[in-house]
Amino acid sequence: MSDASVFDELPGDLMIWVLIVSELLVFGAGLAAFLAVRAGDPAGFGAAQDALYRTGAGVNTVVLVTSGALAAWALRLREDARRGAARLALVAAALLGVVFLLIKGFEFAGKAAQGIGWDTHPFFTFYYLLTGFHAAHVVAGALVLLLVAWKDTPRNIEAGAAFWHMVDLVWVILFPVIYLLR
Amino acid sequence: MIRNPLLRAWTALIGLSLGSTLISLWQWPPGFAAGAGMLVLSFAWLKARVILSSYLRLDAAPFWRRGFAISLGVFCLLLLGLYLLPGLL
Structure with missing residues (x-):
């Protein structure tokens, strides 16, 4: 098999896959650094992690994977020439992104009310950095979904949905490492 | 048995997310x-x-699906090693 045919096998534009791999490497390095620093102070990291609201983060996971399903469904609808339904699915996916951000906002506000900041403990430095950077991607992704709902060619929707799935993909790895591994 | 592949994927993701939270x-x-x-890291890899x-339709691109699965599996093993490191020190 030639190189060209291997790359041709990838669904969507090659550049969106370059972006997905780049983001996975950036977040992956952050998560590996988080666990490496934790190895020097597991008790301190465990105590800090107990201040997190695991159930809320679990709900946010359900919200995000549901939003991802809607974005994937939108592409299939658009390919079936059901433009109106595809647009509705994209807007619904973006709205679930907003729900994710609201829950995340309550979580951050709760930490601030407890007097927990980024410099309280190294755990929270990583927590704010990684979850905050991910939340910034959710903001961008929700805007991209709305943009491709407006400019709704199948190619645009495929690229916008792929960006959203990358946000989803990062979260399903970030969530267990930051919130669940005790 | 759920026939729609997208619905099946969503159901699996919800089940794995709830499972790892529990x-x-x-x-x-x-x-x-x-x-x-x-178990939690294995569920993350599966998700x-x-x-x-x-969602990203790599089921139609077996070469890349395998490549991503192996790379993410190795990465999850690295995370597992770092997670277990304090018990070994």
Whole structure:
């Protein structure tokens, strides 16, 4: 098999896959650094992690994977020439992104009310950095979904949905490492 | 059996997410915590594979699906090693 045919096998534009791999490497390095620093102070990291609201983060996971399903469904609808339904699915996916951000906002506000900041403990430095950077991607992704709902060619929707799935993909790895591994 | 592949993927993701949250909320005896962590990371790897295969449609690109699965599997093993490191020191 030639190189060209291997790359041709990838669904969507090659550049969106370059972006997905780049983001996975950036977040992956952050998560590996988080666990490496934790190895020097597991008790301190465990105590800090107990201040997190695991159930809320679990709900946010359900919200995000549901939003991802809607974005994937939108592409299939658009390919079936059901433009109106595809647009509705994209807007619904973006709205679930907003729900994710609201829950995340309550979580951050709760930490601030407890007097927990980024410099309280190294755990929270990583927590704010990684979850905050991910939340910034959710903001961008929700805007991209709305943009491709407006400019709704199948190619645009495929690229916008792929960006959203990358946000989803990062979260399903970030969530267990930051919130669940005790 | 769910026939729609997208709905099947979503159901699997919800099940794996709820499963890993429940595993984490359970009060495991100290000797079992490492096993619970292993399960949580295994679920994360499975969720990533579902998103890549179904949402990102790599099920139609077996070369890349395998490449991503192996790379993410190696990465999850690295995370598991770092997670278990304090018990080995």
